[in-house]
Amino acid sequence: STFYYRYHTLEDIYDWINRTANDYPDKVKAILVGSSYEKRPLYALKLSLNNRPNKKAMWIDCGIHAREWISPAFCLFFVHYSLSFYNVNTEMTQILDNMDFYVLPVMNPDGYKYTWTNRRMWRKNRSPQKGTSCIGVDLNRNFDANWCTTGASSNPCDETYCGSFPESEPESQAVANFLRSHKESIQIYLSIHSYSQMLIIPYSCSMDEAENHSELYEMVKTAADEIRRYYRNTYTYGAGAHIIYLAPGGSDDWAYNLGIKYSFTFELQDRGRYGFLLPPSHIQGACNEALLAVKTIVLKVMEKP
Numbered sequence: 030s031t032f033y034y035r036y037h038t039l040e041d042i043y044d045w046i047n048r049t050a051n052d053y054p055d056k057v058k059a060i061l062v063g064s065s066y067e068k069r070p071l072y073a074l075k076l077s078l079n080n081r082p083n084k085k086a087m088w089i090d091c092g093i094h095a096r097e098w099i100s101p102a103f104c105l106f107f108v109h110y111s112l113s114f115y116n117v118n119t120e121m122t123q124i125l126d127n128m129d130f131y132v133l134p135v136m137n138p139d140g141y142k143y144t145w146t147n148r149r150m151w152r153k154n155r156s157p158q159k160g161t162s163c164i165g166v167d168l169n170r171n172f173d174a175n176w177c178t179t180g181a182s183s184n185p186c187d188e189t190y191c192g193s194f195p196e197s198e199p200e201s202q203a204v205a206n207f208l209r210s211h212k213e214s215i216q217i218y219l220s221i222h223s224y225s226q227m228l229i230i231p232y233s234c235s236m237d238e239a240e241n242h243s244e245l246y247e248m249v250k251t252a253a254d255e256i257r258r259y260y261r262n263t264y265t266y267g268a269g270a271h272i273i274y275l276a277p278g279g280s281d282d283w284a285y286n287l288g289i290k291y292s293f294t295f296e297l298q299d300r301g302r303y304g305f306l307l308p309p310s311h312i313q314g315a316c317n318e319a320l321l322a323v324k325t326i327v328l329k330v331m332e333k334p
C-alpha cells in the first residue's frame with residue numbers, strides 16, 4: 030500500500046502502532062518502554078514471528094532526531110516488510126526464524142510533533158532547561174559515553190546540547206533502561222538517522238578502535254557494496270570519529286560499551302540535495318537501501334559461531 034511511502038503525523042504513527050499490534054496478536058506486541066518529557070508514550074513493537082524459545086534479538090530505534098523524517102518512515106517500512114515477507118522472502122524468513130526485533134518507531138515524539146506543528150528543522154527533544162529560555166537536549170549526546178566531551182555542547186541553546194547529566198532525559202533513560210534489562214538477548218543495536226548515506230560503527234565518542242573493529246568494518250563494507258550493487262547508490266562506512274565527526278554521548282557507542290558488540294548507526298538518504306526534507310517519492314528507495322544493509326548485517330551476525 031502507499032501508506033509506507035508517505036510521511037505520517039505522530040497521531041497516525043500511534044494509530045499504526047496500535048493497529049499493527051492488534052492485527053498480529055501472536056507476532057507483534059506493543060511494549061511501553063517509557064514516556065517523553067511531555068508525557069507521550071514511547072512504544073516499541075516486539076516482532077517475534079517464530080515462537081522458538083530464547084531467540085536472540087535486534088533493537089532498532091528511529092526518530093531520535095525530530096527532523097530526520099525518513100527515520101520513522103524506515104521503522105514503519107521495516108515492520109511492514111517483516112510481516113509481509115515472512116515465509117515469502119527466504120532471507121527474511123531465515124532472519125525472523127532466528128531473531129526477534131524490538132522496533133521503536135519514534136524515540137523523540139515531542140520533537141517529531143514539533144517539526145509538524147512549529148519548526149520543521151527541529152532536532153532535539155523538547156525539555157525546558159534551567160536558567161534559559163532555550164529548549165531541548167540532543168538525545169544522541171545524552172548517553173553515558175564520554176559524555177559531554179569534545180563534539181557536544183554544554184550550552185542548552187546549541188543543537189548538540191548534551192543535557193545536564195548522562196540520561197538526564199526521559200527518552201534516553203527509557204532506551205538505556207530497556208537495553209540494560211535486555212542486554213543478554215539483544216545481540217545487535219541499530220539507530221536510524223539521516224542524512225548523508227553512511228553506515229557508522231563505534232566509536233564516534235573517541236578515536237579509539239572498537240575491539241571487534243575489523244569484524245564491524247567488514248559488515249558495513251559488505252552492506253555498502255550490496256547497496257551499490259543492487260541500487261547503484263553510494264554509502265560511506267567506518268568508525269564515526271573517522272568518517273563523520275568526533276562526538277560523545279551517542280546511543281550506539283553506549284550500547285557497544287554495554288556489551289552489544291554489533292552496534293550501528295545508519296545515516297539514510299540523501300547526500301544533501303534535499304537533506305532532511307527528503308521528498309516522499311524517495312522514501313521507497315531509501316528504505317530499500319537501509320533494509321538491504323540490515324539484512325546483510327543480520328545474516329553475517331547469524332553466521333557467527
Ligand SMILES: Nc1ncc(C[C@H](C[SeH])C(=O)O)cc1Cl
Nearest residue numbers: 169222233269276277279282294
Ligand atoms: N555515536 C554517534 N553516532 C552517530 C552520530 C551521527 C548522528 C547523525 Se544526525 C549525530 O550527529 O547524532 C553521532 C554520534 Cl555521537
Ligand SMILES: [Zn+2]
Nearest residue numbers: 036037038041
Ligand atoms: Zn498518515
Ligand SMILES: [Zn+2]
Nearest residue numbers: 060207210211
Ligand atoms: Zn522485557
Ligand SMILES: [Zn+2]
Nearest residue numbers: 094097222223
Ligand atoms: Zn540524527
Ligand SMILES: [Zn+2]
Nearest residue numbers: 222223224296
Ligand atoms: Zn544526521
